[in-house]
Amino acid sequence: MRNYPSNSPEAAARIVVLALMADGTVDRSETQLLERQETIRRLGLDHEQFDKIFYEFSEDMLTKAQRLSSGGLELDAKSINKLLDEIRDPALQKKILRMMLDIVNADRRLTAGEASLIAQALGNWDLDLCEVSDSSIPCHRSPSRAQHSSPPA
DSSP: OOOOOTTOHHHHHHHHHHHHHTTSSOOHHHHHHHHHTTHHHHTTOOHHHHHHHHHHHHHHHHHHSEEOTTSOEEOOHHHHHHHHHTOOOHHHHHHHHHHHHHHHHTTSOOOHHHHHHHHHHHHHTTOOGGGSSOOSSOOOOOOOHHHHHSOOO
């Protein structure tokens, strides 16, 4: 997989592309959502730049992903974590996760691949789903993994 600078628009866009492809196809409802919510502009890119990242990601998938018996391609968890690791800024992580949630919900059905990607992003970025929701209900977060792994005082 190509490397992009941490927190760059390109690294963020690749995560959005990953969400678009998480169910194996890019649905019309997902591309309409990108347009309606001006996702590409919000990433800091124009359509030509986004398309380039999309096609480069597709090329990388052809060479790096595992081919499934169904003919589809799938990245392993380690590869996905490497892509997620390029986004280190907590505010940017939340912004991208909101975009990902919108994309996977665009067609009103959540596939196993989409759910797995969202769960992996939440875990990798140490986020709780309620931290990125628009709910007025307060979020009560359990202690982070970092707090669990620190030695007792």
